[in-house]
Amino acid sequence: MNLFCVGLSHHTANVETRESFAGHAESDCILRRAGCAEALVLTTCNRVEVYGASEKRVSTDEIARCLAREIEKDAHQCAPAFYRYEGEKCVQHLFRVASGLDSMVVGETEILGQAKKAYESARASGAAGPWLHRLFQRAFHVAKQVRTRTEITRGSVSVGSVAVDLARKIFGQLSKRKVLVLGAGETSERTARALVSRGVTDLRVSNRSSDRARELAGLVGGQAIPFDDWRDECREIDILITSTSSEAPLLTPANLAPMLCDRIDRPLFIIDIAVPRDVDPRVNEMDGVYLYDIDSLQSVAEQSLALRRQQIAAAEAIIAEHVPDFVASISRGWNRVSRTAERPSIADSSLRALEL
């Protein structure tokens, strides 16, 4: 039995090409048309891959034809975008994919959920049998080990999640923290939503347009505050998200100092995502004030990404431990099957062959 992977990803194809092959073919369709013993289609926004097990070689063109949206695209034209891995290389590739090493954002964990979903779907339809079962179960195990034994998933890599992570490093639990959103822009809304998803319940919104303030407050479950009152709110709040279109800084050390008098032992976290900035950068020098503008949030995201990249070698080492072991175990199983001339049946949902 030959294990193989045929597919295209963000490494080899642009989004237009990828979408021409995404979401069209089901695993059982590949089985019927290409003649695989087992097949599984993994489709995400960054990749379309077919994992298969077959006794005879199934060509890449054949798989591509099954995947193509025939009317929109001629599969043959896109053949160079497809890659193919067989045997040990296929195993290694899946382990890397499941661990997030092959993702656009290294270490992202969404891919593991997507792989599990694809496997469940193929198993339910009977397209995935014992060989793919073993392959994917080991891949999930390896991915988990990579996540727990390395820091590949450490840190946030988007502006919203960086802001939430920093807030948690300053305040710990966010459930009792008070947040003021000043200026109801799209990024503020995303950041506010990220904070709400981490437990923030006291959220106030202030905007020059009171209608927009009420609208955003309604969307995030907050309370609208008149724009003239935002300075008074600063005495109470813990987190300020600001993104107004003001030309001059709204907060300077001079006008912030009186607001801080009564709250010397309570930190103030300011997320300034306005361009031009709403907060004078010198505010960051004040005791207990932590100011992050859009560039510094981006910089933290890049540092996290760099930290993740440093972990690639450790993650690859874990994968390298598992690949030969898995290949050896599956070869032993296949030899035993060959000797007894019993071909594992895909329809056999009890997956007895796993005991090989």
Next chain:
Amino acid sequence: MDRLLLIVSTLCFLAAVVRTIVALRAGIFRTGQFNFLAIGLGFIFQTAFLSIRGHALGRCPLTNLFEVFIFLAWSVALVYMLVGPAYRLSLMGAFTAPLVVLLQGFALIAPIDIRHPVKLPANPWLEFHASISIIAYGAFALACIAGVMYLVQERQLKTRQLHSIFYHLPPLTDLFAAITRLLWLGFGLYTLGIVSGFFTSRPLPRVAAIGIWMLYAAILQGRHLRRLAPKRVAALCVIGFVAALTLLWGITFSAQTHPLP
């Protein structure tokens, strides 16, 4: 035999330090039971050493600088064992272990284990005063450690340069809460130590001791009245402990050069 116990104890604490450094450098640090168990084991060996030494002396083993250092290291570990699990502060053990290694390593290497030519008689008030004061120092040491952790975390947040350790250090507010509680614990014990010192027959360097007491009182007052920012409280905890350690050295040195019955 007793020194062997101390060497094993130091090795236990050293294991916690080495493991943390290696894990942090490799970026694979995970908060687990290892540090707590290593420190716990080290603490058991420390206790065994102090017990053997105490029985041999027939009194609390605080008769020379060597014993004072070991007793202080034991107090630091004791306070950590008591408050560590309650505060659940990640890396607290990793920061505590190096201090204990330094104290015990210095005590083992330096020629300071000088036995008194004559057996000192038991003096309950003096022993109570000395032991309770050193346990207070243990609490101040932990406050100092939490202060260092606070300053490290605060600096990373201010400069926006986040290293691997950033993700393992506790939140600033949790650290500050721990600092405050440890300061109160240390201050309470130290007050008891100072008061009991008045019942001893020794002319203790009370002025310096009261100076340290006043420094911690001022830190707590500044914290209570919200006159001191958390960062300054953290920095003062470090300064306070260094001052307290210097005083402890001075007291012990003076006691050794002017031994009293």
